[in-house]
Amino acid sequence: MAGIYIHIPFCRQACYYCDFYFTTQLRHRPELVKALCKELVLQKNYLEGLPIHTIYFGGGTPSVLTRQELKALFETIKACFPVVNNPEITLEANPDDLNEKKLFEMRSQGINRLSIGVQSFHGPTLKYLNRSHNEQQALNSLFEARKQGFQNINLDLIYGIPGHDHIHWRNDLEKTMAFKPSHLSAYCLTIENRTVFGNWYQKGKLIPVDDDFSVRQLEMLQEISGRYGYEQYEISNFALPKYQSQHNSNYWMQVPYLGIGPGAHSYNGKIRQFNVRNLAKYLGFLEIDRIPCQIEVLQRKDHINEYIMNSLRTKSGCNLKKLKEEYDFDLINACHPQLDKFKKLSLITYSQQLLRLTDKGKLLADTITSEFFQS
Ligand code: SF4
Known part of the structure; x- marks a missing residue:
């Protein structure tokens, strides 16, 4: 089993919080699609013939692609890789791109x-975040998507936004539940250095919310989504029964995947490959049939750290027996002081078999997991 990720780095405007790789130079779209198709061909052996169960168009904003551009990408994928029948095919979309015609085209492409x-x-x-859509466009896109037959819809939300108080957040959650998407991804806003918000923060123009504020909003999310039948199967991801994202779940289970496009990365169980985060360089290299990337050969410690990092984010938690059996690593012996400290702070629970984050711990997941990392 394996997956393919295609990165479409174009956005109509820059959201003030975003540090993904993107560019607003949409005029380069045709060249990019040509280069993506070429990279698919050049990388066709990367997954060593594993069947493709999931395809994911992420960004950026893949919903800027035209029907012909999507068609070219699908045809190349099918020509180069063994795709199973009825794979999960996800496309990230911004509400202002979704209309009846576009949604119909997407459905007919599979x-x-x-x-x-x-x-x-x-x-x-939405204005504060500098999103390119408004509230009405958000609502219209959801209802139009359902009208066009999309049953499996994920809705992205952000909480922990300065000025977006608990009443506004509750209202967001109630509107979400009124639509009842099959899947919900909700992220706590982080202020990243290379963003407009990062710049405002350094100048004292933005004061981030404190941990208690974010914890309360996460609790509201857990409480309300739970009442409507969603399961929090990963820190930021909630799904109705049978609607967990297969593609993202595979990342967390170390299933191999191939990432195509500028800024995309790949993993095949032995190496990680990181494509250059620059559109001009990416296009230039593909022009001469080369893939501009860095390769990291994974060592035992990398496998251990990745397993801890990914598994702790999930509902199943970190299987300590698996760590011992597969990587000969005894986390309880190696990290006893950290385990004690986090347990006293009610951030984790653990036994001989299993280590898990508590709800409070989920908000500090990155800090906690980094203390278990091996060097
Ligand atoms: S649309 Fe998405 S990728 Fe583009 S700037 Fe906004 S958050 Fe970032």
């Missing part, structure tokens, strides 16, 4: 899962 970047239903908050 896309069966949409991930819609709503982020909030509160107009002033």
